[in-house]
Amino acid sequence: MRQVPVCIDGRLADAEATGVASYARAMKEGLAATGPAPLVLTDDQRGRFGTPNPSMQVIGRRVRARLPKPVPLVRDTCALRAADIFRLAHVRFATTGKLLRLDAPGAPGIMHWTYPIPAWIDGWINLYTIHDAIPLVAPSLSQVQPVALRRRVGALAEVADRFLTVSDAARHEILAAFDLPARAVVNGGTATTGLTPANAPLPSGLKPQRYFLFCGLAEPRKNLPRLIAAWRASGTTHPLVLTGPDHDAAHGEPGLIILPYQERAALIDLIQHARGLLFPSLAEGFGLPVIEAMALGTPVLTSRSGALAEVAGEAALLVDPMSQDAIADGIRRLDGDDELRARLSLRGRERAGDYTPERFGERLRRLHDEFTSDSRFDV
Incomplete structure:
Protein backbone atom coordinates (compact mmCIF):
# COMPACT_ATOMS: atom_id res chain seq x y z
CA MET A 1 0.00 0.00 0.00
CA THR A 192 -7.30 4.29 26.47
CA THR A 193 -4.14 6.32 27.03
CA GLY A 194 -2.30 7.92 29.91
CA LEU A 195 -3.05 5.26 32.53
CA THR A 196 0.16 5.75 34.51
CA PRO A 197 -0.71 6.34 38.20
CA ALA A 198 0.93 8.85 40.50
CA ASN A 199 1.14 6.22 43.26
CA ALA A 200 0.57 9.02 45.75
CA PRO A 201 -1.57 9.05 48.91
CA LEU A 202 -5.27 9.29 48.15
CA PRO A 203 -6.96 12.62 48.98
CA SER A 204 -9.39 13.29 51.82
CA GLY A 205 -8.24 10.31 53.86
CA LEU A 206 -9.67 7.85 51.33
CA LYS A 207 -8.60 4.23 51.64
CA PRO A 208 -8.21 1.75 48.75
CA GLN A 209 -11.34 -0.32 48.06
CA ARG A 210 -13.32 1.74 50.59
CA TYR A 211 -15.10 4.23 48.31
CA PHE A 212 -17.18 4.32 45.14
CA LEU A 213 -16.24 6.75 42.40
CA PHE A 214 -17.88 8.87 39.74
CA CYS A 215 -15.62 10.98 37.51
CA GLY A 216 -16.75 13.46 34.90
CA LEU A 217 -18.72 16.65 34.36
CA ALA A 218 -21.94 17.32 36.26
CA GLU A 219 -24.00 17.38 33.06
CA PRO A 220 -27.68 16.36 32.95
CA ARG A 221 -26.82 13.24 30.93
CA LYS A 222 -24.54 11.96 33.68
CA ASN A 223 -27.61 11.15 35.80
CA LEU A 224 -26.01 12.33 39.04
CA PRO A 225 -29.16 13.13 41.09
CA ARG A 226 -30.46 9.61 40.48
CA LEU A 227 -27.04 8.07 41.15
CA ILE A 228 -26.69 9.92 44.46
CA ALA A 229 -30.20 8.93 45.55
CA ALA A 230 -29.51 5.31 44.60
CA TRP A 231 -26.21 5.29 46.45
CA ARG A 232 -28.02 6.47 49.60
CA ALA A 233 -30.79 3.91 49.15
CA SER A 234 -28.27 1.10 48.70
CA GLY A 235 -27.31 1.22 52.38
CA THR A 236 -23.58 1.03 51.64
CA THR A 237 -21.27 2.42 54.29
CA HIS A 238 -18.69 3.41 51.70
CA PRO A 239 -18.65 7.06 50.57
CA LEU A 240 -19.35 8.17 47.04
CA VAL A 241 -16.58 10.32 45.59
CA LEU A 242 -17.44 12.79 42.83
CA THR A 243 -14.47 14.21 40.98
CA GLY A 244 -14.44 16.70 38.14
CA PRO A 245 -15.57 20.29 37.59
CA ASP A 246 -19.03 21.67 38.37
CA HIS A 247 -19.99 19.46 41.33
CA ASP A 248 -20.70 22.43 43.63
CA ALA A 249 -24.42 21.62 43.74
CA ALA A 250 -23.66 18.38 45.57
CA HIS A 251 -21.65 20.03 48.37
CA GLY A 252 -23.14 19.52 51.81
CA GLU A 253 -24.68 16.14 50.98
CA PRO A 254 -23.81 13.85 53.92
CA GLY A 255 -21.42 11.06 52.99
CA LEU A 256 -20.48 12.52 49.63
CA ILE A 257 -16.88 13.51 49.01
CA ILE A 258 -16.47 16.23 46.37
CA LEU A 259 -13.05 16.55 44.80
CA PRO A 260 -12.04 19.26 42.33
CA TYR A 261 -10.41 18.61 38.98
CA GLN A 262 -7.57 16.12 39.41
CA GLU A 263 -4.35 15.96 37.45
CA ARG A 264 -4.32 12.92 35.19
CA ALA A 265 -2.03 10.72 37.30
CA ALA A 266 -3.97 11.51 40.48
CA LEU A 267 -7.23 10.64 38.72
CA ILE A 268 -5.77 7.28 37.69
CA ASP A 269 -4.91 6.63 41.34
CA LEU A 270 -8.52 7.36 42.29
CA ILE A 271 -9.91 5.03 39.63
CA GLN A 272 -7.64 2.08 40.27
CA HIS A 273 -8.19 2.14 44.05
CA ALA A 274 -11.99 2.53 43.93
CA ARG A 275 -14.26 -0.25 45.12
CA GLY A 276 -16.17 0.37 41.92
CA LEU A 277 -16.74 3.00 39.24
CA LEU A 278 -20.41 4.06 39.13
CA PHE A 279 -21.35 5.40 35.69
CA PRO A 280 -25.09 4.95 34.96
CA SER A 281 -25.14 7.74 32.38
CA LEU A 282 -28.26 8.45 30.32
CA ALA A 283 -26.41 9.06 27.04
CA GLU A 284 -22.85 8.63 25.79
CA GLY A 285 -21.11 8.29 22.48
CA PHE A 286 -18.58 5.95 24.07
CA GLY A 287 -18.07 6.38 27.83
CA LEU A 288 -14.29 6.52 28.23
CA PRO A 289 -14.24 6.28 32.07
CA VAL A 290 -15.82 2.83 31.79
CA ILE A 291 -13.03 1.34 29.66
CA GLU A 292 -10.34 3.21 31.62
CA ALA A 293 -11.60 1.67 34.86
CA MET A 294 -11.67 -1.76 33.23
CA ALA A 295 -8.10 -1.37 32.03
CA LEU A 296 -7.09 -0.60 35.62
CA GLY A 297 -8.96 -3.62 37.02
CA THR A 298 -11.70 -1.61 38.74
CA PRO A 299 -15.22 -3.12 38.70
CA VAL A 300 -17.77 -1.03 36.80
CA LEU A 301 -21.50 -0.39 37.15
CA THR A 302 -22.95 1.27 34.08
CA SER A 303 -26.03 1.55 31.87
CA ARG A 304 -27.52 -1.44 30.12
CA SER A 305 -28.38 0.43 26.91
CA GLY A 306 -26.70 2.37 24.13
CA ALA A 307 -22.98 2.86 23.73
CA LEU A 308 -22.20 2.06 27.37
CA ALA A 309 -23.65 -1.43 27.12
CA GLU A 310 -21.85 -1.93 23.80
CA VAL A 311 -18.47 -0.83 25.18
CA ALA A 312 -18.82 -2.71 28.47
CA GLY A 313 -20.05 -5.96 26.94
CA GLU A 314 -20.27 -8.64 29.63
CA ALA A 315 -17.47 -7.08 31.65
CA ALA A 316 -19.58 -4.70 33.77
CA LEU A 317 -22.65 -4.78 35.98
CA LEU A 318 -25.38 -3.31 33.72
CA VAL A 319 -28.42 -1.53 35.16
CA ASP A 320 -31.39 0.51 33.96
CA PRO A 321 -30.15 4.12 34.28
CA MET A 322 -33.72 5.39 34.61
CA SER A 323 -34.43 3.26 37.68
CA GLN A 324 -33.16 4.42 41.06
CA ASP A 325 -34.03 1.01 42.49
CA ALA A 326 -32.03 -0.82 39.83
CA ILE A 327 -28.98 1.36 40.40
CA ALA A 328 -29.27 0.95 44.18
CA ASP A 329 -29.55 -2.83 43.82
CA GLY A 330 -26.48 -2.84 41.57
CA ILE A 331 -24.49 -0.85 44.13
CA ARG A 332 -25.51 -3.30 46.87
CA ARG A 333 -24.38 -6.24 44.73
CA LEU A 334 -21.09 -4.59 43.87
CA ASP A 335 -20.53 -3.63 47.50
CA GLY A 336 -21.25 -6.98 49.10
CA ASP A 337 -20.05 -9.59 46.60
CA ASP A 338 -16.27 -10.04 46.57
CA GLU A 339 -16.53 -12.77 43.95
CA LEU A 340 -18.53 -10.50 41.63
CA ARG A 341 -15.98 -7.71 41.94
CA ALA A 342 -13.11 -10.12 41.22
CA ARG A 343 -14.92 -11.52 38.18
CA LEU A 344 -15.69 -8.05 36.79
CA SER A 345 -12.09 -6.97 37.38
CA LEU A 346 -10.78 -9.90 35.33
CA ARG A 347 -13.33 -9.50 32.55
CA GLY A 348 -12.76 -5.77 32.46
CA ARG A 349 -9.03 -6.12 31.87
CA GLU A 350 -9.74 -8.54 29.04
CA ARG A 351 -12.33 -6.21 27.52
CA ALA A 352 -9.98 -3.23 27.69
CA GLY A 353 -7.57 -5.14 25.46
CA ASP A 354 -9.84 -4.27 22.54
CA TYR A 355 -9.23 -0.56 23.15
CA THR A 356 -5.44 -0.19 23.14
Whole structure:
Protein backbone atom coordinates (compact mmCIF):
# COMPACT_ATOMS: atom_id res chain seq x y z
CA MET A 1 0.00 0.00 0.00
CA ARG A 2 1.13 3.52 -0.78
CA GLN A 3 2.34 5.62 2.16
CA VAL A 4 0.71 9.03 2.38
CA PRO A 5 1.12 11.76 5.00
CA VAL A 6 -1.39 11.70 7.86
CA CYS A 7 -2.24 14.73 9.99
CA ILE A 8 -4.35 15.28 13.13
CA ASP A 9 -5.75 18.61 14.25
CA GLY A 10 -4.03 19.95 17.35
CA ARG A 11 -6.87 22.18 18.54
CA LEU A 12 -6.85 20.53 21.99
CA ALA A 13 -3.25 19.34 22.01
CA ASP A 14 -2.54 20.90 25.43
CA ALA A 15 -5.94 20.22 26.99
CA GLU A 16 -6.59 17.40 29.47
CA ALA A 17 -10.13 17.64 30.79
CA THR A 18 -12.14 16.81 27.67
CA GLY A 19 -13.12 13.58 25.99
CA VAL A 20 -12.19 15.04 22.59
CA ALA A 21 -8.66 15.78 23.85
CA SER A 22 -8.35 12.19 25.09
CA TYR A 23 -9.56 10.94 21.72
CA ALA A 24 -6.99 13.08 19.88
CA ARG A 25 -4.16 11.75 22.06
CA ALA A 26 -5.36 8.19 21.51
CA MET A 27 -5.42 8.75 17.75
CA LYS A 28 -1.93 10.22 17.77
CA GLU A 29 -0.55 7.34 19.85
CA GLY A 30 -2.40 4.74 17.81
CA LEU A 31 -1.08 6.01 14.50
CA ALA A 32 2.45 6.33 15.86
CA ALA A 33 2.27 2.73 17.12
CA THR A 34 1.25 1.36 13.71
CA GLY A 35 3.22 3.48 11.25
CA PRO A 36 4.89 6.86 10.82
CA ALA A 37 4.00 9.41 13.48
CA PRO A 38 1.30 11.77 12.20
CA LEU A 39 1.74 15.45 11.54
CA VAL A 40 -0.16 17.86 13.80
CA LEU A 41 -2.16 20.78 12.44
CA THR A 42 -1.44 23.63 14.84
CA ASP A 43 -1.64 27.40 15.20
CA ASP A 44 -0.37 30.19 17.45
CA GLN A 45 -3.31 29.74 19.85
CA ARG A 46 -2.08 26.34 21.07
CA GLY A 47 -2.57 25.97 24.81
CA ARG A 48 -5.07 28.85 24.92
CA PHE A 49 -8.26 26.89 24.27
CA GLY A 50 -11.10 28.72 26.06
CA THR A 51 -8.95 31.79 26.78
CA PRO A 52 -10.45 35.14 25.67
CA ASN A 53 -8.49 37.08 23.04
CA PRO A 54 -7.68 40.83 23.03
CA SER A 55 -10.37 42.90 21.32
CA MET A 56 -8.13 43.92 18.40
CA GLN A 57 -7.39 40.27 17.66
CA VAL A 58 -11.11 39.50 17.72
CA ILE A 59 -11.82 42.33 15.27
CA GLY A 60 -9.01 41.24 12.98
CA ARG A 61 -10.32 37.68 12.98
CA ARG A 62 -13.78 38.86 11.95
CA VAL A 63 -12.29 40.77 9.03
CA ARG A 64 -10.16 37.81 7.91
CA ALA A 65 -13.12 35.44 8.23
CA ARG A 66 -14.98 37.24 5.43
CA LEU A 67 -12.12 36.99 2.97
CA PRO A 68 -12.79 34.21 0.43
CA LYS A 69 -9.15 33.30 -0.21
CA PRO A 70 -7.71 30.10 1.32
CA VAL A 71 -5.30 30.13 4.24
CA PRO A 72 -1.84 28.80 3.30
CA LEU A 73 -0.25 26.31 5.67
CA VAL A 74 3.46 25.98 6.40
CA ARG A 75 4.79 22.45 6.56
CA ASP A 76 7.75 21.06 8.48
CA THR A 77 8.82 17.59 9.57
CA CYS A 78 6.17 17.24 12.28
CA ALA A 79 3.47 19.83 11.70
CA LEU A 80 1.27 21.88 9.43
CA ARG A 81 0.75 25.35 10.81
CA ALA A 82 -0.81 28.76 10.27
CA ALA A 83 -1.96 31.61 12.49
CA ASP A 84 -5.24 31.32 14.39
CA ILE A 85 -6.90 28.79 12.09
CA PHE A 86 -9.24 27.03 14.53
CA ARG A 87 -11.00 30.11 15.89
CA LEU A 88 -10.90 31.65 12.44
CA ALA A 89 -12.73 28.61 11.04
CA HIS A 90 -15.55 28.94 13.58
CA VAL A 91 -15.90 32.69 13.04
CA ARG A 92 -15.91 32.25 9.25
CA PHE A 93 -18.67 29.66 9.43
CA ALA A 94 -20.71 31.68 11.94
CA THR A 95 -20.56 34.86 9.85
CA THR A 96 -20.67 33.50 6.28
CA GLY A 97 -21.84 29.89 6.49
CA LYS A 98 -18.69 28.91 4.58
CA LEU A 99 -15.99 26.45 5.56
CA LEU A 100 -12.40 27.66 5.96
CA ARG A 101 -10.30 26.34 3.10
CA LEU A 102 -6.69 25.49 3.88
CA ASP A 103 -3.89 24.93 1.36
CA ALA A 104 -1.05 22.61 2.34
CA PRO A 105 2.26 22.49 0.44
CA GLY A 106 3.81 19.25 -0.74
CA ALA A 107 2.21 15.88 -1.30
CA PRO A 108 -1.46 15.53 -0.33
CA GLY A 109 -2.40 13.34 2.60
CA ILE A 110 -5.13 12.27 5.00
CA MET A 111 -6.44 14.84 7.48
CA HIS A 112 -8.12 13.70 10.69
CA TRP A 113 -10.37 16.32 12.27
CA THR A 114 -11.09 15.05 15.81
CA TYR A 115 -14.23 17.19 16.02
CA PRO A 116 -16.49 18.67 13.29
CA ILE A 117 -14.37 21.80 12.84
CA PRO A 118 -15.68 23.88 9.89
CA ALA A 119 -12.49 23.69 7.83
CA TRP A 120 -10.92 21.45 5.20
CA ILE A 121 -7.58 20.96 3.48
CA ASP A 122 -8.04 21.28 -0.26
CA GLY A 123 -6.80 18.24 -2.19
CA TRP A 124 -6.50 16.02 0.90
CA ILE A 125 -8.69 13.24 2.22
CA ASN A 126 -10.68 14.90 5.04
CA LEU A 127 -12.07 12.67 7.82
CA TYR A 128 -14.21 14.23 10.57
CA THR A 129 -15.08 12.62 13.90
CA ILE A 130 -18.59 13.14 15.29
CA HIS A 131 -18.53 11.73 18.80
CA ASP A 132 -22.28 11.43 19.28
CA ALA A 133 -25.67 12.75 18.20
CA ILE A 134 -26.86 13.57 21.72
CA PRO A 135 -27.54 17.27 20.97
CA LEU A 136 -30.09 16.19 18.34
CA VAL A 137 -31.40 12.96 19.89
CA ALA A 138 -31.72 14.30 23.45
CA PRO A 139 -31.11 18.08 23.41
CA SER A 140 -32.08 18.47 27.08
CA LEU A 141 -29.03 16.36 28.00
CA SER A 142 -26.48 18.44 26.08
CA GLN A 143 -25.12 21.97 26.13
CA VAL A 144 -24.30 21.87 22.40
CA GLN A 145 -26.74 23.81 20.21
CA PRO A 146 -28.44 21.24 17.94
CA VAL A 147 -29.32 23.66 15.12
CA ALA A 148 -25.75 24.94 14.87
CA LEU A 149 -24.33 21.41 14.93
CA ARG A 150 -26.71 20.19 12.24
CA ARG A 151 -25.83 23.16 10.05
CA ARG A 152 -22.10 22.57 10.47
CA VAL A 153 -22.26 18.83 9.78
CA GLY A 154 -24.41 19.52 6.73
CA ALA A 155 -21.72 21.82 5.34
CA LEU A 156 -18.95 19.36 6.16
CA ALA A 157 -20.80 16.58 4.37
CA GLU A 158 -20.07 18.44 1.13
CA VAL A 159 -16.29 18.00 1.57
CA ALA A 160 -15.93 15.05 3.97
CA ASP A 161 -14.56 11.82 2.56
CA ARG A 162 -15.91 10.03 5.61
CA PHE A 163 -17.21 10.73 9.10
CA LEU A 164 -15.80 8.70 11.98
CA THR A 165 -17.39 7.96 15.31
CA VAL A 166 -16.55 5.91 18.38
CA SER A 167 -19.21 3.19 18.75
CA ASP A 168 -21.85 1.38 16.72
CA ALA A 169 -24.56 2.93 18.88
CA ALA A 170 -23.27 6.42 18.11
CA ARG A 171 -23.00 5.55 14.42
CA HIS A 172 -26.65 4.49 14.17
CA GLU A 173 -27.83 7.65 15.93
CA ILE A 174 -25.61 9.89 13.78
CA LEU A 175 -26.84 8.33 10.54
CA ALA A 176 -30.46 8.91 11.55
CA ALA A 177 -30.03 12.32 13.16
CA PHE A 178 -28.06 13.87 10.29
CA ASP A 179 -29.77 11.90 7.49
CA LEU A 180 -26.47 10.58 6.13
CA PRO A 181 -26.00 7.55 3.85
CA ALA A 182 -24.75 4.41 5.58
CA ARG A 183 -21.30 4.45 3.98
CA ALA A 184 -20.70 8.04 5.14
CA VAL A 185 -20.09 7.10 8.80
CA VAL A 186 -17.59 4.56 10.15
CA ASN A 187 -17.13 3.32 13.71
CA GLY A 188 -13.38 3.74 14.17
CA GLY A 189 -13.48 3.24 17.94
CA THR A 190 -10.98 4.85 20.29
CA ALA A 191 -8.40 3.82 22.90
CA THR A 192 -7.30 4.29 26.47
CA THR A 193 -4.14 6.32 27.03
CA GLY A 194 -2.30 7.92 29.91
CA LEU A 195 -3.05 5.26 32.53
CA THR A 196 0.16 5.75 34.51
CA PRO A 197 -0.71 6.34 38.20
CA ALA A 198 0.93 8.85 40.50
CA ASN A 199 1.14 6.22 43.26
CA ALA A 200 0.57 9.02 45.75
CA PRO A 201 -1.57 9.05 48.91
CA LEU A 202 -5.27 9.29 48.15
CA PRO A 203 -6.96 12.62 48.98
CA SER A 204 -9.39 13.29 51.82
CA GLY A 205 -8.24 10.31 53.86
CA LEU A 206 -9.67 7.85 51.33
CA LYS A 207 -8.60 4.23 51.64
CA PRO A 208 -8.21 1.75 48.75
CA GLN A 209 -11.34 -0.32 48.06
CA ARG A 210 -13.32 1.74 50.59
CA TYR A 211 -15.10 4.23 48.31
CA PHE A 212 -17.18 4.32 45.14
CA LEU A 213 -16.24 6.75 42.40
CA PHE A 214 -17.88 8.87 39.74
CA CYS A 215 -15.62 10.98 37.51
CA GLY A 216 -16.75 13.46 34.90
CA LEU A 217 -18.72 16.65 34.36
CA ALA A 218 -21.94 17.32 36.26
CA GLU A 219 -24.00 17.38 33.06
CA PRO A 220 -27.68 16.36 32.95
CA ARG A 221 -26.82 13.24 30.93
CA LYS A 222 -24.54 11.96 33.68
CA ASN A 223 -27.61 11.15 35.80
CA LEU A 224 -26.01 12.33 39.04
CA PRO A 225 -29.16 13.13 41.09
CA ARG A 226 -30.46 9.61 40.48
CA LEU A 227 -27.04 8.07 41.15
CA ILE A 228 -26.69 9.92 44.46
CA ALA A 229 -30.20 8.93 45.55
CA ALA A 230 -29.51 5.31 44.60
CA TRP A 231 -26.21 5.29 46.45
CA ARG A 232 -28.02 6.47 49.60
CA ALA A 233 -30.79 3.91 49.15
CA SER A 234 -28.27 1.10 48.70
CA GLY A 235 -27.31 1.22 52.38
CA THR A 236 -23.58 1.03 51.64
CA THR A 237 -21.27 2.42 54.29
CA HIS A 238 -18.69 3.41 51.70
CA PRO A 239 -18.65 7.06 50.57
CA LEU A 240 -19.35 8.17 47.04
CA VAL A 241 -16.58 10.32 45.59
CA LEU A 242 -17.44 12.79 42.83
CA THR A 243 -14.47 14.21 40.98
CA GLY A 244 -14.44 16.70 38.14
CA PRO A 245 -15.57 20.29 37.59
CA ASP A 246 -19.03 21.67 38.37
CA HIS A 247 -19.99 19.46 41.33
CA ASP A 248 -20.70 22.43 43.63
CA ALA A 249 -24.42 21.62 43.74
CA ALA A 250 -23.66 18.38 45.57
CA HIS A 251 -21.65 20.03 48.37
CA GLY A 252 -23.14 19.52 51.81
CA GLU A 253 -24.68 16.14 50.98
CA PRO A 254 -23.81 13.85 53.92
CA GLY A 255 -21.42 11.06 52.99
CA LEU A 256 -20.48 12.52 49.63
CA ILE A 257 -16.88 13.51 49.01
CA ILE A 258 -16.47 16.23 46.37
CA LEU A 259 -13.05 16.55 44.80
CA PRO A 260 -12.04 19.26 42.33
CA TYR A 261 -10.41 18.61 38.98
CA GLN A 262 -7.57 16.12 39.41
CA GLU A 263 -4.35 15.96 37.45
CA ARG A 264 -4.32 12.92 35.19
CA ALA A 265 -2.03 10.72 37.30
CA ALA A 266 -3.97 11.51 40.48
CA LEU A 267 -7.23 10.64 38.72
CA ILE A 268 -5.77 7.28 37.69
CA ASP A 269 -4.91 6.63 41.34
CA LEU A 270 -8.52 7.36 42.29
CA ILE A 271 -9.91 5.03 39.63
CA GLN A 272 -7.64 2.08 40.27
CA HIS A 273 -8.19 2.14 44.05
CA ALA A 274 -11.99 2.53 43.93
CA ARG A 275 -14.26 -0.25 45.12
CA GLY A 276 -16.17 0.37 41.92
CA LEU A 277 -16.74 3.00 39.24
CA LEU A 278 -20.41 4.06 39.13
CA PHE A 279 -21.35 5.40 35.69
CA PRO A 280 -25.09 4.95 34.96
CA SER A 281 -25.14 7.74 32.38
CA LEU A 282 -28.26 8.45 30.32
CA ALA A 283 -26.41 9.06 27.04
CA GLU A 284 -22.85 8.63 25.79
CA GLY A 285 -21.11 8.29 22.48
CA PHE A 286 -18.58 5.95 24.07
CA GLY A 287 -18.07 6.38 27.83
CA LEU A 288 -14.29 6.52 28.23
CA PRO A 289 -14.24 6.28 32.07
CA VAL A 290 -15.82 2.83 31.79
CA ILE A 291 -13.03 1.34 29.66
CA GLU A 292 -10.34 3.21 31.62
CA ALA A 293 -11.60 1.67 34.86
CA MET A 294 -11.67 -1.76 33.23
CA ALA A 295 -8.10 -1.37 32.03
CA LEU A 296 -7.09 -0.60 35.62
CA GLY A 297 -8.96 -3.62 37.02
CA THR A 298 -11.70 -1.61 38.74
CA PRO A 299 -15.22 -3.12 38.70
CA VAL A 300 -17.77 -1.03 36.80
CA LEU A 301 -21.50 -0.39 37.15
CA THR A 302 -22.95 1.27 34.08
CA SER A 303 -26.03 1.55 31.87
CA ARG A 304 -27.52 -1.44 30.12
CA SER A 305 -28.38 0.43 26.91
CA GLY A 306 -26.70 2.37 24.13
CA ALA A 307 -22.98 2.86 23.73
CA LEU A 308 -22.20 2.06 27.37
CA ALA A 309 -23.65 -1.43 27.12
CA GLU A 310 -21.85 -1.93 23.80
CA VAL A 311 -18.47 -0.83 25.18
CA ALA A 312 -18.82 -2.71 28.47
CA GLY A 313 -20.05 -5.96 26.94
CA GLU A 314 -20.27 -8.64 29.63
CA ALA A 315 -17.47 -7.08 31.65
CA ALA A 316 -19.58 -4.70 33.77
CA LEU A 317 -22.65 -4.78 35.98
CA LEU A 318 -25.38 -3.31 33.72
CA VAL A 319 -28.42 -1.53 35.16
CA ASP A 320 -31.39 0.51 33.96
CA PRO A 321 -30.15 4.12 34.28
CA MET A 322 -33.72 5.39 34.61
CA SER A 323 -34.43 3.26 37.68
CA GLN A 324 -33.16 4.42 41.06
CA ASP A 325 -34.03 1.01 42.49
CA ALA A 326 -32.03 -0.82 39.83
CA ILE A 327 -28.98 1.36 40.40
CA ALA A 328 -29.27 0.95 44.18
CA ASP A 329 -29.55 -2.83 43.82
CA GLY A 330 -26.48 -2.84 41.57
CA ILE A 331 -24.49 -0.85 44.13
CA ARG A 332 -25.51 -3.30 46.87
CA ARG A 333 -24.38 -6.24 44.73
CA LEU A 334 -21.09 -4.59 43.87
CA ASP A 335 -20.53 -3.63 47.50
CA GLY A 336 -21.25 -6.98 49.10
CA ASP A 337 -20.05 -9.59 46.60
CA ASP A 338 -16.27 -10.04 46.57
CA GLU A 339 -16.53 -12.77 43.95
CA LEU A 340 -18.53 -10.50 41.63
CA ARG A 341 -15.98 -7.71 41.94
CA ALA A 342 -13.11 -10.12 41.22
CA ARG A 343 -14.92 -11.52 38.18
CA LEU A 344 -15.69 -8.05 36.79
CA SER A 345 -12.09 -6.97 37.38
CA LEU A 346 -10.78 -9.90 35.33
CA ARG A 347 -13.33 -9.50 32.55
CA GLY A 348 -12.76 -5.77 32.46
CA ARG A 349 -9.03 -6.12 31.87
CA GLU A 350 -9.74 -8.54 29.04
CA ARG A 351 -12.33 -6.21 27.52
CA ALA A 352 -9.98 -3.23 27.69
CA GLY A 353 -7.57 -5.14 25.46
CA ASP A 354 -9.84 -4.27 22.54
CA TYR A 355 -9.23 -0.56 23.15
CA THR A 356 -5.44 -0.19 23.14
CA PRO A 357 -3.70 2.46 21.00
CA GLU A 358 -2.34 -0.33 18.79
CA ARG A 359 -5.82 -1.71 18.08
CA PHE A 360 -7.11 1.81 17.41
CA GLY A 361 -4.21 2.54 15.08
CA GLU A 362 -4.81 -0.68 13.16
CA ARG A 363 -8.46 0.26 12.58
CA LEU A 364 -7.45 3.70 11.34
CA ARG A 365 -4.77 2.33 9.04
CA ARG A 366 -7.27 -0.08 7.48
CA LEU A 367 -9.54 2.87 6.79
CA HIS A 368 -6.64 4.79 5.26
CA ASP A 369 -5.93 1.87 2.94
CA GLU A 370 -9.33 2.43 1.33
CA PHE A 371 -8.14 5.82 0.09
CA THR A 372 -4.58 5.11 -1.05
CA SER A 373 -5.64 4.52 -4.66
CA ASP A 374 -7.41 7.90 -4.78
CA SER A 375 -6.36 10.05 -7.76
CA ARG A 376 -5.48 12.88 -5.38
CA PHE A 377 -2.34 10.97 -4.50
CA ASP A 378 -1.18 10.63 -8.14
CA VAL A 379 1.43 13.40 -7.91
